[in-house]
Amino acid sequence: MNRSNCLWCCGIMGVCLTILGTILLPLLGPGVSKILAKELELTEGTSGWESFIFTPIPVYFQIWVWNLTNPEHFLNGEKPHLEQRGPYTYRLIMFKENLVENDNYTVSYTSPTGYVYVDDMSVGPSSEVFTTVNVVAFTAAALARSFGNSTDDRVHQALHLLSDAKILMTVSVDGFMWGYEDPYLKYINDLTNVSLPTKFGVFIGSNMTSDSVWTVNTGGDDIAKLNIIDNVNGKSSLDYWRTDYANMINGSDGTFMHPELDAEKDNRVYIYVGIICRAAHLDYESKYKRDGILFYRYNVTEYLLAHPSINPDNADFCDIAGNCPPSGLINLTVCNYGAPLFGSLPHFLYGDKELTVNVSGMNPNEEEHRVYLDKDPLTGATMIIQVRAQLNFKVEKYDHLKETQYLKETYLPVVWLNESCDLDDEFVKYYKTSVLLPLNFALALFITILVIGCGLLFGTLITVYKDYRERKNPKKHKPTNMKEVHEKPQLERFTSQTPLENDFTDIVNDKPQTTL
Template sequence: MSRSIKCSVFFLVLGSVLIILGCVLIPVFHNMIHDEIKTQIPLKVGSKSYNAWLDPPVPIYFQVWVFDLVNPLEVTQQGATPAVIQKGPYSYREHRQKVNITFFDNGTVAYREKRSFTFDREMSVGPENDTFTTVNLPMITIAELIRFEYGWLQEFVDALLEAAGDAELFLELSIADILWGYEDALLKTVKGIAEKFNHTLPDEFGLFYNTNGSDDGVYTIFTGSDVQGVEKFNLIDKWNSKTSLGYWNTALCDMINGTDGTMFPPFIEKSEKLFIFSTDICRSIYATYESEIKLKGIDLYHFTVPPRVFETASLNENNAGFCSPAGNCLPSGVLNISVCKSGAPVVISNPHFLQADKKVIDGVIGMHPNKEEHQTVLDVDPLTGVVMNAQKKLQLNAYLQKVNNFKSTENIKDVFFPIMWLNESALIDDKSANEYKSSLMTPIKITQAVQYGLIVIGAFLFICALAFLIKHKMAHKKADVLVDIPNERLTNDRLPTERTNLIQS
């Protein structure tokens, strides 16, 4: 065997070995990366994941758009369709701080999370004392509380409202008032009466009253330690020591599912539903995979909340428990949360009633739903479960209905009146993105370069060696054919001469 043949066979074998080695390293490196993530993810005091959980490095913004009613008299006196103009955003920087942290031996940790808000004038269209015309929520809350009481009591309360000078269905408020609260003379006047009917009313009112500088309860979550495993990382075990809410009419709707929406268990699949529990809407919702995106050089899964989450019970039987009172189901796209808002007729939806029933959208002039602008989104790293971009969008509405013996409501149409919509967002900054890429993506790219490099080099050597051997074999065959041709010609050339000699003899 010639030296060139021996070299070709050697490179053929070497190429095969490199290809096999590269293929073997794919699951090996895959498991190594997964094992490293499983080691880094669990919440342990002093770890990088714990520090990021304790004090999120990503800036969080709370932005508000209010709806200014332009035809209040026509609505109350003539039953006209409300017409609104959107104003905003009014922006706040949100700060979160976890306190009262307690670890348990069963792989869980309990904590409270204080939230504070600082107004950001540069990111806002105007000052915090900008005013707009909106619904008088304290008044309609009182009206709702006595909707089914005796007529004489309704008349008495209406007269009381008239005397207090606070019986108007719509009033003018500042952004700060409607968000954080203001003293309401009406609430003080009827507080004693409400208590006789087992209803408790505060002296002040605001959609986020007592939220600035406080927390929304005690969360108990799984740490992702070996006790429970990373499959349960950051999932809520209990809220305020309860495993169910106690608000809704079925066990399914009353469940506390998922995480707080900041992080999810690692190794997310496209087929998964990402469940989120939010005290703002008093329930759990879920998001589903929509597409792959790239953000700041990081490959992410783009999840959105599908329309089915807020479909009416006739279209989605799983939502029957959200009909409040039981059997009183609202149209698709809106949810009555008065059960967790002290009886106030507050209804939540997507901004501009996105994905809601058409009659809900058409009930107010000035609604322009747009998926790109008004949909809740989560852009998640599928390996670690960390949310790199979150935009939680929500609209707060008042359900306005005619109440017997209340003069200010006697001419109005039933309508879901929009008060404001908000976007609570967090987007990974450049520094955090670069740190993430250097700590996780760079090692992944190196391992991929090694495994695929071995496969490519092995394939190149294998193909070149195989091509050389094939070429050598074909050349050898051709040489054998050329050697046989002269003998055949010699035999054929002799035949005429021998035949001539035979004839002559």
């Protein structure tokens, strides 16, 4: 192949590769978007469906209890001294069952959760005991007061005395969470001779059971609505609060949302949290990389838990009488059968100063006690979770309960919880090989095609231009070395002389020279 044909081939190839790279590179983004929308749709057979049914990352549920170390002094009106004990750790078995794909691009399901105790991640066995308030006794006292007549107070007083109950109790961690025999319930069961439940526990009956039917959007008609809650138990709103705004069930369950998150457009995510009986929002904080994976961090801010004087939206979450708890507390009374129960972050993080002043043992630390979700912006999946909550009982004086006569109004922490998950090596490897590797390979391939095409094209153009300049302005031959410079004039001199001149020159050169 001669030089001209070679240049033609390189030029044509350069043009073709440049055009191909220029077309393919802009199509990579829309192409990835289309693939993600198809694969993440909550439809049987997709990658999103598999992760939707079975959580691919290990999830743990940890418990810290607050042990009351000065019970006698507390009953005499002194500040309660609390000692944190924990964690007591469970591995969560999370899955979805009874799945029904509906015609309106939604899917309904139940979501039972199993709890398996993990000894080597716990401070001790769950049979360890601690001292705290009698939850049932204070709930009954609050209900009797709310009814507003003395008869109910006297009935509760009689029940309290006859059942030999106390307003403080010592109970095992396992019993407090999953059920212990309560004196009130046992007395009523024995008195009526009817088979009634005699046990009470904060999470009693929730191990491997689910009493809620969730319906969420599949993203089939609009990927932006992926996993957004449509209704819970057939209801698209709650009925606990005073306004439609407060009763909204909006957002997702927090596990994942639409792909290709934008830090500016998606600067706030909403999730519905059943344990606090309302939806909440987390705000975008920052982005970072870990194990080669990019994450967006969303966290609960102090503003979400602020008093209505600071955050007016929280006025809708006050009780019917308009009574609002201090900053840092969420009123859970309305959705827990009248129990004087209030939620907060652990150690009253972001709470009003009075909360930590009235009890000892609180050491709020933002890094250890805040709530955040770390999302993969490409898929919208939440891969790192730290969801923390503290349950507090409002204790105060009740006239019909003699034991409470010296109590001061206090929000007493009982237990705090942390549901968490983190990346493990197996998932990181799977994610990199299944998601990042194909994407990065395609990007590198398209860029390589474009670079090679541009290189060939510009190289060909430069070569053609140089050839053109040389043909238009030819230059005289220049000697290439010193030997040529000295030998060429001498050769020309000898070839131009006649034979006689040559002989004469030889004689002159052989004759010794003399100096005058």
